[in-house]
Amino acid sequence: MKINKAYKFRLEPNVEQQVILNNLVGSARFVWNQMLAMSFEMFANNEFINATNLVNKIMDLKNNPDFEFLKSHSNAVSLQQKVRDLASAWSRFFDPKVHARLKENKKKIRKLKFFKLADGTEIQLRPLMPRFKRKSDGCDSIRLVQFDKYCRIEGNRVKLPNGIGLVKFRKSQDIIGTIKNVTISKKSGRWSVSFGCEREIENPIHPSKTAIGIDLGITKLISTSDGQYIKPKNSFKSNQVKLAKLQRQLSRKVLFSQNWQKQNRKIQKIHHHIANIRHDYLHKITTNISKNHAMIVVENLKVVNMSQSASGSAVQHGRNVKAKSGLNKLILDQGWGMMVDMLEYKQHWQGGLLIKINPRYTSQTCSQCQHIAKENRRSQARFECVKCRYVANADFNAARNILAAGHAVLSAEGGCGKGRPMKQKTCGLREKAT
Structure with missing residues (x-):
């Protein structure tokens, strides 16, 4: 290979x-x-x-x-x-x-x-x-x-x-x-x-036999199906005040003048610094995850749609525009798409497997009884099943559902490839890839 x-x-x-x-x-x-x-x-x-x-x-x-x-x-x-x-x-x-x-x-x-x-x-x-x-x-x-x-x-x-x-x-x-x-x-x-x-190289064989499901978030960058959490770096948020100050100074300068170009170079360096921090952090955590797990299951998120502006149009104005704008900045600051791409090629190098599953109902499904209801998600952090009364952290429960859906994609029951049902049937939670 x-x-x-x-x-x-x-x-x-x-x-x-x-x-x-x-x-x-x-x-x-x-x-x-x-x-x-x-x-x-x-x-x-x-x-x-x-x-x-x-x-x-x-x-x-x-x-x-x-x-x-x-x-x-x-x-x-x-x-x-x-x-x-x-x-x-x-x-x-x-x-x-x-x-x-x-x-x-x-x-x-x-x-x-x-x-x-x-x-x-x-x-x-x-x-x-x-x-x-x-x-x-x-x-x-x-x-x-x-x-x-x-x-x-x-x-x-x-x-x-x-x-x-x-x-x-x-x-x-x-x-x-x-x-x-x-x-x-x-x-x-x-x-x-x-x-x-x-x-x-010869076809690599992954040294590990474990499988893991990953739920991506903002307050917790990664929540795994084995109960581990990884905090986000938020490189843009930590440099946002300094960046805003430089941009205000840029707006007061004559367009394309020498002072404008000097100020613009300062802003470019800040953006470069923010991107380097994010890139380095994601490389470290994806390398660690890829080395320790043979099968990784993640949600196939559409970040472009999730970070869409809520400003609306001139005819129909949007709601909670400021709050949605802040949420969009936090979503884009995480680099979810870059992280999934890193996991994909690193798993290929290690001889492992990366599975992308449909994200629908992963946060509303009970990982114990597979009951799907919107009322199961009581809050952003608390999950309580209305049927079996199972209580857990919402991100941990979603990560377990993601892992089960990944096993279902590989099995004959869940289908393999395109055209699988939106509500994926799980085949039980397995901690090892088979």
């Missing part, structure tokens, strides 16, 4: 190397925007958009006298990879399955945007369409393939092309596998290097 894994480290280039790297990522961003404008023209003329058609247009850009800097301040391989990323974005836009998933998520309608073509006509920028990149976003990257041909690693330094030379990076762990590509990224003024590796 092949495993693809990326190792990301902090890159520490000197001043001269930063100048070259800024030129490379700037050229890649410029080519993306130019190719995107061309692809909008192709889209308006009903021409076929794919990677081959777009890559062939790179030489036309380089031969343009106005774009002479592309010959001396860019890397041909990174430009091709950037254009291939653009083609992948267009293929995602043309995929009907992606649009079907988008319709399921009830997003608030935003103001329509248009792009003006060369002949003066305008086309509407639809959802999932690629967007133009801006330098002020503070996020740029380039990718180099054929690592052995253009790059090499010497201890804690990496050799990069285009006269960059050896650049120091913080090698916090060993890089295992064959390096296929390297990505240089700049986010909030900080450089990073990511090595995409591939290695061949």
